[in-house]
Amino acid sequence: MAERISVCFFFVFVLSLIASLPKQISADESAEGKEFVLTLDHSNFSDTVSKHNFIVVEFYAPWCGHCKKLAPEYEKAASILSSHDPPIVLAKVDANEEKNKEIASEFDVKGFPTIKILRNGGKNIQEYKGPREADGIVDYLKKQNGPASTEIKSADDASAFIGENKVFIVGVFPKFSGEEFENFTALAEKLRSDYDFGHTLNAKHLPRGESSVSGPLVRLIKPFDELFVDFQDFHLEALEKFIEETSVPLVTIFNNDPSNHPYVIKYFNNPHAKAMLFINFTSEDFDSYKSKYHEAAEQYRQDGLSFLVGDVEASQGAFQYFGLKEDQVPLIVIQHNDGKKFLKPKLEAGHIPTWLKAYKAGEVQPYKKSEPIPEVNNEPVKVVVADTLQDIVFNSGKNVLLEFYAPWCGHCKKLAPILEEVAVSYQNDADVVIAKLDATANDIPSDTFDVQGYPTLYFRSASGKITHKNKQLLSKKEKKMSFEKASSCRRG
Structure with missing residues (x-):
């Protein structure tokens, strides 16, 4: 997930x-x-x-x-x-x-x-x-x-082209020809939907950086961190890597300011593990937390970690996704691409580097989001939560049909009575379990279940074989026949 x-x-x-x-x-x-x-x-x-x-x-x-x-x-x-x-x-x-x-x-x-x-x-x-x-x-x-890159002929052109809240990439060239210029324009064409590109013969037109250079060089101008970076390797792969790495803030800001939203999107799209500090931006000690977190980002950004600081007010969706509570703030969450999460609630500013050091050393245990275990679970369709997934699905020794659903999903609501009917028909079969798990409220082991939409159905036989069932809604008869076929394979 x-x-x-x-x-x-x-x-x-x-x-x-x-x-x-x-x-x-x-x-x-x-x-x-x-x-x-x-x-x-x-x-x-x-x-x-x-x-x-x-x-x-x-x-x-x-x-x-x-x-x-x-x-x-x-x-x-x-x-x-x-x-x-x-x-x-x-x-x-x-x-x-x-x-x-x-x-x-x-x-x-x-x-x-x-x-x-x-x-x-x-x-x-x-x-x-x-x-x-x-x-x-x-x-x-x-x-x-239009053209992928705009020619900048004057300081006025540069002012009109280069705004205050976006990343701009400008190539400075002695002439608009040659391999470097061709590679620059090719990259501009490739990345034009992500960035604004310009080119000029005179660096004096640009608002930042050394004005006496004649190039060829690429100057990335940005509204954060060091404000501009120059680069002179015009190999396409090197250029693209340079732009991708320097066009994002060391620490991405997640709040209600629309100018930050493009960087938030890039943050969540990058392949690195993600460290997220959630805090109230209006709190008296916010600057202290931000400073310590920035220092940690400087130290660990080469270790495959990307950093974001999120305002509680703007982060309600993230809180719901991770199953967090506001009384845990300030808190830090690290999420891996395999779904593992690591959590430290009520974190003190001075403990940020200590906790990150322990995390890097493998001394922090993963956090698992789970709904409470039901006190009573005697309905035909059994309720599974993250903390009971192992016992009900993997260790029960039974044939288990498990639905991953979302409470708001219309298709899931249509499937519910069908699943109920199947469960009732197998209620007296001790070897069969029909179950459901709210995939929005529980962590799912992504190495076992590939849940990319709702509803998603999996069948685990008593022998341990896991089969991904068609998540499209079947007729009652088709659903029952499908499950009977799977069950009879074990019994045979």
């Missing part, structure tokens, strides 16, 4: 086309009653995309609330962009349709809405990482459709 924490912060799906229906993007026609977003499916997707150098595609599901909220903004943006020179085409694909699921899988769609930018007839694919309201969509896509 750990590797999917960032998924909670993301949306999915956007597609675009035109060519075959040119009248739909005509700026001269009245927009009344007209749909500017092209509808694609398995029959016309490839042909339409292949005809465009730049097209935006939304992958959506009709039942998705985020998709419904995006729809009017997306349509308005499509209307405006139809008059752009050249027109920018927006399209959509119903990824919930069975016939379109192969396309969704090809584009790695894991949530809704998902938006992709397709270039060069679909040969180059990028995630859309812009706003979700019409004007923001328009501005973002106009920029994405």
Whole structure:
């Protein structure tokens, strides 16, 4: 589950086309009653995309609330962009349709809405990482459709290009040619959806750094830590690594300030183990904690740890995810990609380096989130929590059908009476257990169970074999037959 924490912060799906229906993007026609977003499916997707150098595609599901909220903004943006020179085409694909699921899988769609930018007839694919309201969509896509790097010819150009709250990457060159410049522009094209790139012949135009250099060099300008960093290795892999490593703060701030949100997303997407200090930012001793935590980040950032400090007010989702309570603050949590968590509640500022040292030495035991063990568990569908998973599922010596569910999940609610009926039919069979586990309130061993959606069903036979069952809702008869087949294998 750990590797999917960032998924909670993301949306999915956007597609675009035109060519075959040119009248739909005509700026001269009245927009009344007209749909500017092209509808694609398995029959016309490839042909339409292949005809465009730049097209935006939304992958959506009709039942998705985020998709419904995006729809009017997306349509308005499509209307405006139809008059752009050249027109920018927006399209959509119903990824919930069975016939379109192969396309969704090809584009790695894991949530809704998902938006992709397709270039060069679909040969180059990028995630859309812009706003979700019409004007923001328009501005973002106009920029994405232009040059990947902007030439900076004056200090005024630099002031207009380089803002206060974003990362900017500027190449300084003696001339706009040669291998270094070509590598820089190639990288700008590759990473244009993540960063703003510029290039200049004169470093004196730039607001930070040595102004007498003639390059070639890359200067990364940022609103945190050392404010700018220069780099002179123009090998593509080295350049990309430099940008990825220096474009994030040593300690990411997680609060209600929107300017910090891009760095929070990058933090949760990076492959390192994640250290998170949660504290009230308005507390009198906040500066003391922040200082000690920053010192620890300096010491341990080369050891595969990324650091974040989160304000309690903005971190309620994280508290719910980890099963934490506000009375544990200040507290620090470290999460590994395999799902293991390490926790220290009511942490004193001076103990931050001591606790981290103990953690690195392997002296801190993992923390496991679990609901309380039920005092009574005599319903047909047994309740499993993290603290009883071993006893009920692994050590019972029985055939166990286990559902991983979320209380808010509509599919889970539809499955509940079916699961209940199956459980009742096996109530007198001592060798069979039908059970459920709230995957939002209990930690799950990710090395055993791959829970990527709800409901997810697993069957563990009495002999120890674990089978991932189809999480799509089956009919009662199909569900019962499926379980009977699995059970009879053990009995045979």
